[in-house]
Amino acid sequence: MIKKLLLAACIVMPATIFAQGFQVNLQGQKQIGMAGAGAGTAMDGASIFFNPGAVVMLKKNQVNLGVSPLFFKSAFLKSGSNNVENNVDEIAPPFEAYAVFGPKSGKIKFGIGAYTPFGGLVNWGDKWSGKYSLISLNLKAIYIQPTISVKITDNIGFGAGFVYNHGSVNLQRAVPITKSDGSDSKATLDGSGEGYGWNAGIYFKTLSGVTIGIVHKSKVVTKLNGGDATFDVPTALQSGFPTKFDSQLPLPATTSIGFGFYPSSKTTIAFDANWVHWNVYKELAFDYDNNARIPDTKSPRNYSDGASLKLGINQQQTDKLALRAGVGYAFTPVKDGYVTPEAPDANRIILSAGLGYDFSSKFCLDLSFLYEGIESRKQTNLESNLSGTFKTNVYIPGIGLSYKF
Amino acid sequence: MKKYTNLKLILAGLVLLTTACKTKIDAPAPSKGSADFSKYIAIGNSLTAGYADGGLYLEGQINSYPNIIAKQMKAVGGGDFIQPLFTEAQSNGSGYLKLGSFNADGTPNLVPVTDKLAVRGQINIPGFPTPVTLYTKYAGDINNFGVPGIKLQQITFAPYGNLNGYFERLLPGNAGTNNTTYLDFVTAKPFTFFTNWLGNNDALGYATTGGAGDVLTDKAQFAALYSALITKLTAAGAKGAVATIPDVSAIPFLNTVTIGALLAGVQKVNPAVQAIYISTATGPRPATSEDLVILTFPTALLGKPTAADPTNNVAANPYPYGLDPRNAMESKYVLDKAEVANARDYVASYNGTIKAVAAGKGLAVFDAFSFLNTFKAPGQQIEGIQFNSNFISGNIFSLDGVHLTPKGYAIVANEFIKAINGQYGSTIPTANLADYRSVKFP
Numbered sequence: 001m002i003k004k005l006l007l008a009a010c011i012v013m014p015a016t017i018f019a020q021g022f023q024v025n026l027q028g029q030k031q032i033g034m035a036g037a038g039a040g041t042a043m044d045g046a047s048i049f050f051n052p053g054a055v056v057m058l059k060k061n062q063v064n065l066g067v068s069p070l071f072f073k074s075a076f077l078k079s080g081s082n083n084v085e086n087n088v089d090e091i092a093p094p095f096e097a098y099a100v101f102g103p104k105s106g107k108i109k110f111g112i113g114a115y116t117p118f119g120g121l122v123n124w125g126d127k128w129s130g131k132y133s134l135i136s137l138n139l140k141a142i143y144i145q146p147t148i149s150v151k152i153t154d155n156i157g158f159g160a161g162f163v164y165n166h167g168s169v170n171l172q173r174a175v176p177i178t179k180s181d182g183s184d185s186k187a188t189l190d191g192s193g194e195g196y197g198w199n200a201g202i203y204f205k206t207l208s209g210v211t212i213g214i215v216h217k218s219k220v221v222t223k224l225n226g227g228d229a230t231f232d233v234p235t236a237l238q239s240g241f242p243t244k245f246d247s248q249l250p251l252p253a254t255t256s257i258g259f260g261f262y263p264s265s266k267t268t269i270a271f272d273a274n275w276v277h278w279n280v281y282k283e284l285a286f287d288y289d290n291n292a293r294i295p296d297t298k299s300p301r302n303y304s305d306g307a308s309l310k311l312g313i314n315q316q317q318t319d320k321l322a323l324r325a326g327v328g329y330a331f332t333p334v335k336d337g338y339v340t341p342e343a344p345d346a347n348r349i350i351l352s353a354g355l356g357y358d359f360s361s362k363f364c365l366d367l368s369f370l371y372e373g374i375e376s377r378k379q380t381n382l383e384s385n386l387s388g389t390f391k392t393n394v395y396i397p398g399i400g401l402s403y404k405f
Numbered sequence: 406m407k408k409y410t411n412l413k414l415i416l417a418g419l420v421l422l423t424t425a426c427k428t429k430i431d432a433p434a435p436s437k438g439s440a441d442f443s444k445y446i447a448i449g450n451s452l453t454a455g456y457a458d459g460g461l462y463l464e465g466q467i468n469s470y471p472n473i474i475a476k477q478m479k480a481v482g483g484g485d486f487i488q489p490l491f492t493e494a495q496s497n498g499s500g501y502l503k504l505g506s507f508n509a510d511g512t513p514n515l516v517p518v519t520d521k522l523a524v525r526g527q528i529n530i531p532g533f534p535t536p537v538t539l540y541t542k543y544a545g546d547i548n549n550f551g552v553p554g555i556k557l558q559q560i561t562f563a564p565y566g567n568l569n570g571y572f573e574r575l576l577p578g579n580a581g582t583n584n585t586t587y588l589d590f591v592t593a594k595p596f597t598f599f600t601n602w603l604g605n606n607d608a609l610g611y612a613t614t615g616g617a618g619d620v621l622t623d624k625a626q627f628a629a630l631y632s633a634l635i636t637k638l639t640a641a642g643a644k645g646a647v648a649t650i651p652d653v654s655a656i657p658f659l660n661t662v663t664i665g666a667l668l669a670g671v672q673k674v675n676p677a678v679q680a681i682y683i684s685t686a687t688g689p690r691p692a693t694s695e696d697l698v699i700l701t702f703p704t705a706l707l708g709k710p711t712a713a714d715p716t717n718n719v720a721a722n723p724y725p726y727g728l729d730p731r732n733a734m735e736s737k738y739v740l741d742k743a744e745v746a747n748a749r750d751y752v753a754s755y756n757g758t759i760k761a762v763a764a765g766k767g768l769a770v771f772d773a774f775s776f777l778n779t780f781k782a783p784g785q786q787i788e789g790i791q792f793n794s795n796f797i798s799g800n801i802f803s804l805d806g807v808h809l810t811p812k813g814y815a816i817v818a819n820e821f822i823k824a825i826n827g828q829y830g831s832t833i834p835t836a837n838l839a840d841y842r843s844v845k846f847p
Contacts, residue, residue: 075428078788080823080835082432082480129837132789176790176800176812178842234846236507376430384789393428 022120022139022343023276023306025350026068026094029366029400033354034312035326036370037270039258040213042157042203043314044402045098048113048147051213051258052159053203055149056109061101066366066400068094072122072392074344078129079380079387085128088136092121096400111147113161116140117217118251124341126186131174133384134341135186138170141222141251145199160200167222167249168192171342179234189245189286191227195220197251211260219253219280229288242288250284252306253277266316276306278333299383306333310350324354324368337382344390346377354398362405368398435481438830440644441597442483446548447471448591448638449602451808452817453551454571455488459805460501460518461553461571463491468811468841471549471600473818477833489543489575495523499540502804504797506847513797515804528580530567537567540574547575550591556606557630558622560587592637599638599645600821602773604631604759605653608752612653613807615699616744617737624754628762631755635762646769646825648817649756651777654745657796658806659697667698671708671728678708682733685741689733695742700796700806702738769828771820787816788838800843811841 028046031038038050042057045064070092076085094116102109123136142165149159168191175185201215224247231241258272281303287296312326328350339345354368372394380387447453447469454461455469466472466488475486491498497518505516523541530537552572559565566576566583573580576590607627610619638645653659664681671678680691706726713721724732740748756774763770777794779785780801784793792813793799796806801813809817819835826833 073426073428075430077430077432078835078837080819081837082435082832082834083837084430084432086427127839129839130789131839174839176843178845180845180847182842182845184842236847381789383786385786386789389430391428391430393426 022118024070024094024116024119025308026070026370026396026398027096027115027117028064028098029066029068029354029368029398030314030324030356031270031312032068032368032370032396032398033324033326033352033356033366034270034314035310035328035350035352036308037258037272037310037312037326037328039201039215039256039272039274040203040211041258041260041268041270042211043268045100045111045113046096048098048100048111048145048161049096049115049117049199051201051203051215051256052111052147052149052161052199053157053201053215054213055100055111055147055159056102056106056151056157057203057205058100058109059106060404061109062099062402062404064096064098064400064402066096066398068368068370068396068398070094070121071395072120073395074122074341074390074392076124076128076130076341076344077389079378079389081129081388085124085130088123088125090121090123092119094119107151109149111149111161113145113147114142115145116142120342122342126174126184129388130341130386131184132176133173133381133386135172135174136170137172137342139168139249141165141167141220141249143220147199155205157203158201159203160198163197163199163218163220165195165197165220165222165251166192167195167224167251169224169227169249175231175233177233177237185231185233188230188232189227189247190230191224191245191247193222193224193227193248195222195249195251209262213256213258213260215254215256215258217254217256219277220251222249222251224248237293240290240292241294242290244289246287247285250281252280268314270310270312270314272308272310274308274310276308276333278303278306281333301338302335303333303338304335307331308350312352320358322356324352324356326350326352328352336379339377339379339390340381340384341386341390344374344377344392346375346390348372348374362403364402364404366398366400366402368396368400370394370396370398372396433832436830436832437481438826438832440825440829440831442478442481442831442833444484444548444596445471445475445478445486445598445600446591446596447474447551447600448634449551449600450555450606451551451553452605453549453600453602454553455551455814456553457803457805457808457810457814458501458503459803459808460497460499461491462498462501462518463493463496464811465501466490466498466549468814469549469551470814470818470821471551473815473836474600474821474833475548477818477822477836480834481831486548487546488549489547491523491541495521495541497521498523499538500524504804504845504847530581533568537573537580538570539580540570542574544577546594550575550587552587554606555587555603556610556622557603557627557634558607560603560630560634562586566590588634588637592640595641597643599643600647601634601638601645602648603634604650604755607755608650608653608748609807611744612740612748613658613699615735615737615739616741616747617735621748621751624751624758627755628758631758632762635766635768639766639768644768644829646771646821646828647759647763648771648821649759649774650752651773653748653752654697654740655778655781655794656807657794657799657802658700659740660794661700661796661806662698662702662704664692664694664696664698667704667707667727670704675708678728681707681727682730683727683739683741684733684736686736686743689730692734692739693742695745697740697745698734699738699740702734767828769821769824771817771824773817773820776820790838792816797844804844810843812838812843815841
């Protein structure tokens with residue numbers, strides 16, 4: 001009756017975060033080859049994502065499919081340690097699929113796109129020094145976007161699309177409660193949900209020949225209701241732990257301005273500036289259905305906005321072969337003290353290369369390779385006090401097929 | 406079709422590149438600084454031996470903080486570190502407590518582990534009131550000299566090897582025949598580096614017996630012995646690190662069963678009860694939250710008349726125990742406010758001595774007193790783990806409420822390492838707390 005134990009108060013579950021690291025800039029193989037610039041050009045069906053206003057400027061109806069196996073290679077050196085820890089190799093498969101079709105007149109085009117603008121796959125394993133912050137995260141957001149694009153004049157296109165998001169998350173972390181066999185407890189949060197938004201853009205062809213695109217992609221708040229919370233904990237404590245959770249993923253809005261320059265008939269230079277409205281991300285909350293052992297979590301995030309600059313070139317080398325290259329830089333929205341193993345984020349440099357090959361007037365193959373070097377960042381997380389240096393390289397080869405008709 | 410062959414090559418190259426190369430971070434170059442870790446020895450008591458859960462057993466020994474330090478020292482030239490381990494067949498050593506289950510009201514059932522013991526018998530030592538439990542001897546050189554129970558006050562007392570079974574275990578002679586002092590024993594073989602964490606028991610025994618079962622070591626005697634100890638340890642040029650004594654009144658052993666909780670429990674049955682009465686040096690009085698009750702107080706005694714117990718010299722008492730000034734809680738169960746202040750005063754003096762002596766010899770100091778005080782509830786997160794000084798759930802203290810869990814010992818090891826690196830310019834890497842467990846739950 002007397003030696004009351006207050007177990008609950010000290011078993012805190014810090015919440016996860018979603019950052020620049022979760023914005024996936026892989027929505028078209030041609031554009032990836034150009035560092036992801038594409039708001040101010042009309043290259044292919046990927047304009048459904050990059051600028052719905054440019055879709056109507058596409059000369060042909062087409063279907064574009066692509067996939068970009070993503071190798072996220074992170075390293076962590078805990079402060080005071082000499083042991084560099086690496087995440088486990090796992091390949092995330094961001095993909096894109098677009099279809100654009102419209103009447104011969106070319107005044108209007110319809111499109112539908114499915115793509116993965118946000119996602120993350122990182123697995124540090126269950127032995128590493130930060131396992132109580134994260135073992136693994138698999139986050140997917142698949143946007144499906146029906147789109148209409150119209151020519152307002154011969155030189156101005158306007159387009160808009162409705163965005164439906166199917167989001168899913170699987171988050172695993174070790175819990176520092178020792179089981180009878182001496183191993184750690186483990187929490188797995190697994191859920192999916194839906195969100196809605198829009199994507200609209202306008203595209204100008206100026207008299208000088210420069211093309212300009214202005215695009216806004218709205219935020220998509222994806223609610224995860226009734227997700228499964230699986231707590232692998234000692235039997236004696238099991239009844240106090242939750243089995244369900246509610247949360248939401250605030251996927252931020254992006255405003256872009258893009259330019260296309262055409263110094264010769266064979267050369268396209270694209271430049272994009274993107275502003276990512278991460279400041280909407282103030283906190284992340286998990287509501288559990290049973291709070292006997294652990295409280296609901298409300299973790300402050302206090303993000304600033306993120307931004308990126310991207311410059312790419314497309315050179316039509318021969319009738320059939322196009323070569324591409326690009327460079328970019330992205331500014332992290334994650335402030336000091338909020339860096340976590342889920343998104344070991346920092347400013348990043350982007351380098352790309354790509355090629356396109358037309359097998360016929362209808363079939364085209366595109367290959368791309370994107371490298372993102374995320375700067376090394378030494379941090380002490382304000383919530384977990386996990387202190388150390390993160391450094392991440394991301395390698396993304398990609399392949400795409402287009403069919404024009 | 407040469408083009409496609411090239412393409413395949415490029416693709417294969419990319420795949421190879423992306424899978425083979427790991428992202429690298431440059432770790433600091435290993436350096437022993439101005440110290441030499443090739444032969445490290447650990448001086449201390451139960452904390453140094455790896456005592457946990459009310460006993461010394463193999464898993465605790467393996468997770469002792471000196472063993473963790475020694476493991477980390479290997480990166481900067483540390484040598485082998487031999488501990489007087491119990492064998493696998495006697496892995497439960499002295500026996501210990503495990504958490505068997507929880508009662509319906511949330512209180513823990515602690516169950517003694519009594520198999521695979523290393524107990525070899527008991528012996529009565531003339532002039533010593535209680536029999537000494539003896540353990541299977543360990544022969545051979547050792548680096549970890551942690552002896553559970555030893556006080557600084559006892560390190561030059563020659564017969565001590567007959568009175569402490571954990572010390573006797575390390576000595577060649579049998580109990581009753583030993584006359585090697587602890588100080589002579591630990592300095593018999595050469596060494597290059599030492600850690601020393603003696604002195605806890607000079608205050609702890611007083612605190613855990615409510616000020617009734619033991620006395621605080623005299624301050625001047627503590628200073629003289631500490632100085633003698635460090636002088637001898639550094640005589641041959643060895644460098645080392647020492648630790649201060651934690652606040653003995655801040656451990657879960659004295660902060661889990663509270664006067665408030667006892668009173669609330671009694672009032673549930675008898676709402677008229679106003680106070681818990683305790684015996685103090687100035688007579689019985691109502692207890693306050695500043696009086697600390699020991700973890701092992703048998704709560705069943707409360708409120709009942711005391712039956713006569715002639716073997717323990719207890720007379721019958723008709724008044725409800727602890728609820729009436731005429732049958733107040735015995736002093737041995739309560740470290741009352743004056744005793745808390747007394748213990749703190751002595752610990753402050755001991756720590757002043759430790760810091761002064763260490764400064765005089767240029768030794769690294771781990772200020773365990775200040776450090777462990779940062780874990781008072783709600784405590785703090787380290788490496789993503791919430792730690793505080795709560796019993797069972799706090800992740801630091803083991804089931805005896807005094808000694809540490811493997812995670813707690815790993816924290817201590819890391820703090821020693823930080824102090825050593827700071828003092829000697831070395832780069833001993835810290836251990837990952839994630840590799841060590843806390844209290845095992847059923």
